[in-house]
Each structure stands twice: as C-alpha cells, then as structure tokens.
Amino acid sequence: MNLVFQWISYFFQYMIGVGKYYLEWIFSVLDYYVPGWKLVILSPFVITFIILPILVIIYLYTSALLLHLYRRRHKIYEGYHNHSLMEGHKKMIAAMWSGHGWIWHGYEIKGLENIPDKGGALIVYYHGAIPIDMYYLNANLYIEKSRTLCSIMDSFVLQIPGLKKFFQFWGCFPGPRDRVVELLRAGELVSVAPGGVREAFFSENYSVLWGKRQGFAKAALEANVPIIPVFTENVREAFEYMQTGKGLFKRFYEKTRLPLRPIYGGFPVKLTSHIGKPIYSNPATSPDELVATTRKAIELLIKRYQRRPGSIFLSFCQRFNTKKETHLMRQPQEGFSDASDISSEGDSAENDPCKNKDSRTKRDYRVGTKFVSAKITISGNSSARAQKRSDGCGFDVKED
Structure with a gap:
C-alpha cells in the first residue's frame, strides 16, 4: 500500500x-x-x-x-x-488513460465481451486521424481483462523523440508479418489498421481505404485465429486534418511516404468503440475472401453507428443524450459476425420459411428467433408494443 x-x-x-x-x-x-x-x-x-x-x-x-x-x-x-512493480505502473497508466477518455470524451465500449479472455485474436479497426480511441480501448481492456493489445505501428511513430519507450512498453511494433503470426500463435491480441497512414490522412466521410492489402488476412489464416472488427464512433470529429492543400499533401506523401499534414482537434466529442463479433475462417478460406468479409464488417459498423457527414457539434451533444437507441435487426447466423450478416431492405429471402407468410401490415418486421417482445416509441409520447408471432416469422406492432 x-x-x-x-x-x-x-x-x-x-x-x-x-x-x-x-x-x-x-x-x-x-x-x-x-x-x-x-x-x-x-x-x-x-x-x-x-x-x-x-x-x-x-x-x-x-x-x-x-x-x-x-x-x-x-x-x-x-x-x-x-x-x-512494472505491472503496478502499467495498471496506473492504464487507469489514467481510461480516466482521460471517460472525462474528456465520455468514452464507452460496446461489445467488449467479443474480445476473448484468452487466446490469440487479430483486432482490425478503422484508422482515425489520430488513433486516440485505440489508446482508450487498450487501457480499458488491460484494466478489465488484464490483456494488452500489441499494436502494429508505422515505423515513423516509433521514431518520435521521447515516445518510443512508451509505445514499446505497451507492446507496439512495426511488423513484419512473421512477428504478427508469432504473437498470435502465442495467444496474444494484435491490433492493426489495414488503411494505415493513408486512411488516417485521406479518408473522406469515413471511407475505408485499404487498397490491395492482404497481410493481416494472411497472418490470421496462418495463425488460425479469428478477426474482430472494431470501429469507434465520431473518431474523426475528435481530430481531423486540414482540407486546404489536400491534393498537394497527398502527392507529397505518395512520393516520400512522409506523413506531413496540418492537424486540428482535441474536441470533447462522444467516443464509443463498437466491437463486432469474431469472424472465423477455415482452411478453404482465401485471403481475398477474408479481406472482403472483414472490410464489409467494418463498413457495416460504420453505416450502422456513424452519422455521415460528421458534425463536431452534434457529436459533442451526444454526450448529453441519454436516449437509448434500439436496433431491430436480424440476429447473426452461426459462423458470421453480427455486422457481416446484416441484410439490407430488399435482400432476397431464398430458403426463408417465412417468405410466403401473410404480411398484411406495413409495420411487420423480420427479426431473429431470440426476439420476444419490445416496447418502441412511434412518435412523440405515443408508444407501441411489438410481440413476436407464434410461428417465429416476425412480430406485430400494436399501439398502447
């Protein structure tokens, strides 16, 4: 003591x-x-x-x-x-970073249970202008589960004076893929943003810029570990790059690979990290297929949770909005992540036992078998109750 x-x-x-x-x-x-x-x-x-x-x-x-x-x-x-003593120092630093996120951004994590308590997994995330969200996620993960995210970083970050030891203290490293596979096989958690600096610098309206990168998928397949998609809501409202001279800075980066571009931010907007369900593969899965599945999972997390175009003011106001949103969506099928199995309106219902059922009301929605009932708000003070049908093929909405 x-x-x-x-x-x-x-x-x-x-x-x-x-x-x-x-x-x-x-x-x-x-x-x-x-x-x-x-x-x-x-x-x-x-x-x-x-x-x-x-x-x-x-x-x-x-x-x-x-x-x-x-x-x-x-x-x-x-x-x-x-x-x-080192473990105690690490807990203290993690608690301070967790406190900073809680105070300044009202930081929350949704889906932390999707990260395993033990065993290797590859965390794939969308890269904001500054990955401040991953610092908060790493700190909270270490406090709650005593697990550290070994993050893959661009080599230039580890050359910043005074910060190299700090990043190495938290297990950050520049690669290569053999080192990633080694850590995953040893049961470690490894995080990577396939978009890297290019996505941080030049992503517009939360677009995913991965190019043709497949290294993370090959590493996951070689180590036989799941991929866990992660997206942090409003991360580009916290920090962003100046749009003036964007084309010039992009040409400069493509020729020199030097990450030079004016940045602004530090705004106290609401940040929430959404962690999707693990994406598993099998020996027959190709790197192309795994990349496509993971990309779709990230894009659907962005589509589901992120307001586009972003707004610093509205993102700040989210910190004071206590209203809980309810998403009436299909439950994921076995073997798929919740994001990758989300079906858009108008998708085919092939082999769906409910496709020929009567659908006489426009307020009849298809839901998973785990849904029983829910009370929902229609408009203003009026509300309704959605009750699951006995045949499991949807539910009826009746106003209270």
Missing part, C-alpha cells in the same frame, strides 16, 4: 517539475516578445472572467480524474501486490 502512494507521490512531483520547467520557459518568451503581458493577465477583467473560471474547471476535472483512479484502486493494488 505504501509503495503505491510513494509511486503516486513521485509521479505527481515529476509532473509538477515538468510543468514548472515549461511555465518558466513560456514566461521567458513572453517577457522577451510581449513585455507588458503581466499587466494584461493581472487585469481585473481577465482574472474575473477567464483565469478564475479556468482554474475552477481544472480543479473539477482533476477531482474527477482522482475519483476515477480511486474507483480503479483494486485493479491497481492487484498489479502492485500480486505481480510486479
């Missing part, structure tokens, strides 16, 4: 020292370029309407972060006492 508090005390002392260093540097720059800045900062108007409100906000969010750490204290203690 004392070791935990000593480490926390040391960490905050270190952060205070770093903050003090940068504040002194900022003050020296202001003194040189703006000699009268102190008179402006210390004016009654600035103190009353800017500085004091900001201090209150910082205090509130610091208190919320400390509360979040307190709620995770048992996981942190477990890391220190049952494992090692």
Whole structure:
C-alpha cells in the first residue's frame, strides 16, 4: 500500500517539475516578445472572467480524474501486490488513460465481451486521424481483462523523440508479418489498421481505404485465429486534418511516404468503440475472401453507428443524450459476425420459411428467433408494443 502512494507521490512531483520547467520557459518568451503581458493577465477583467473560471474547471476535472483512479484502486493494488512493480505502473497508466477518455470524451465500449479472455485474436479497426480511441480501448481492456493489445505501428511513430519507450512498453511494433503470426500463435491480441497512414490522412466521410492489402488476412489464416472488427464512433470529429492543400499533401506523401499534414482537434466529442463479433475462417478460406468479409464488417459498423457527414457539434451533444437507441435487426447466423450478416431492405429471402407468410401490415418486421417482445416509441409520447408471432416469422406492432 505504501509503495503505491510513494509511486503516486513521485509521479505527481515529476509532473509538477515538468510543468514548472515549461511555465518558466513560456514566461521567458513572453517577457522577451510581449513585455507588458503581466499587466494584461493581472487585469481585473481577465482574472474575473477567464483565469478564475479556468482554474475552477481544472480543479473539477482533476477531482474527477482522482475519483476515477480511486474507483480503479483494486485493479491497481492487484498489479502492485500480486505481480510486479512494472505491472503496478502499467495498471496506473492504464487507469489514467481510461480516466482521460471517460472525462474528456465520455468514452464507452460496446461489445467488449467479443474480445476473448484468452487466446490469440487479430483486432482490425478503422484508422482515425489520430488513433486516440485505440489508446482508450487498450487501457480499458488491460484494466478489465488484464490483456494488452500489441499494436502494429508505422515505423515513423516509433521514431518520435521521447515516445518510443512508451509505445514499446505497451507492446507496439512495426511488423513484419512473421512477428504478427508469432504473437498470435502465442495467444496474444494484435491490433492493426489495414488503411494505415493513408486512411488516417485521406479518408473522406469515413471511407475505408485499404487498397490491395492482404497481410493481416494472411497472418490470421496462418495463425488460425479469428478477426474482430472494431470501429469507434465520431473518431474523426475528435481530430481531423486540414482540407486546404489536400491534393498537394497527398502527392507529397505518395512520393516520400512522409506523413506531413496540418492537424486540428482535441474536441470533447462522444467516443464509443463498437466491437463486432469474431469472424472465423477455415482452411478453404482465401485471403481475398477474408479481406472482403472483414472490410464489409467494418463498413457495416460504420453505416450502422456513424452519422455521415460528421458534425463536431452534434457529436459533442451526444454526450448529453441519454436516449437509448434500439436496433431491430436480424440476429447473426452461426459462423458470421453480427455486422457481416446484416441484410439490407430488399435482400432476397431464398430458403426463408417465412417468405410466403401473410404480411398484411406495413409495420411487420423480420427479426431473429431470440426476439420476444419490445416496447418502441412511434412518435412523440405515443408508444407501441411489438410481440413476436407464434410461428417465429416476425412480430406485430400494436399501439398502447
């Protein structure tokens, strides 16, 4: 217990020292370029309407972060006492990242149960402008299941000064495919964004830009592990790249492979990671087929959960919308993911035992056999109850 508090005390002392260093540097720059800045900062108007409100906000969010750490204290203690000092540090860092996501983005995970508690799996996700969502997912996954996502990163990220050790600490690596297969066979979780930097830089309206990449599918087939599709709602509203000069930056990237493009963001929009059901393969599955199935799963997750075109304002407002949406969709067939088995309106009903049943009402929907009944809202305050038919071929809606 004392070791935990000593480490926390040391960490905050270190952060205070770093903050003090940068504040002194900022003050020296202001003194040189703006000699009268102190008179402006210390004016009654600035103190009353800017500085004091900001201090209150910082205090509130610091208190919320400390509360979040307190709620995770048992996981942190477990890391220190049952494992090692490094394990405790890892739990603490994960709790802080989890707290940041919870406070700043109201971060949630839907479908965490689809990631296995043990055994290898390949996590395939859509790459936002900055994969901040994967940091939050990794942190929460480590706290809840004590599992780490070994993320495949572009080599340039591991060359950023001061961050290489941090990314390696969380198992990030640049490849190659043999290393991916080795980790999957060892029972590790590996995450990859097939679109990579190109998808991060040039995806428009959440388009999936994978090109002809098949390496992830070949690795999954070789290691005989499932692929789990993941998409984070509003990830491109949190961070995005400037559209000015997009064509110029794209030509520059294609020739040099240098990821240079102005970025903006950090907006406190609602982020929700949706984890689809595992996609299994068999020895007869080809890489092309597995790529197509996985791509379709990602695209359907985007279609189902993402508002397009995106809106920073509406994504922010989602944080205050407590209304729960109900999706009346077909249940997945055995052997398919929930996303890849979603049928659009007008799909054929070949071999469907219910296709010849009477459908006299326009409010008759086809649902899976697990559905029994649900109360739904039609408009305003009126509501109705959907009751499953005895033959299992749909349900009838009756207004209350």
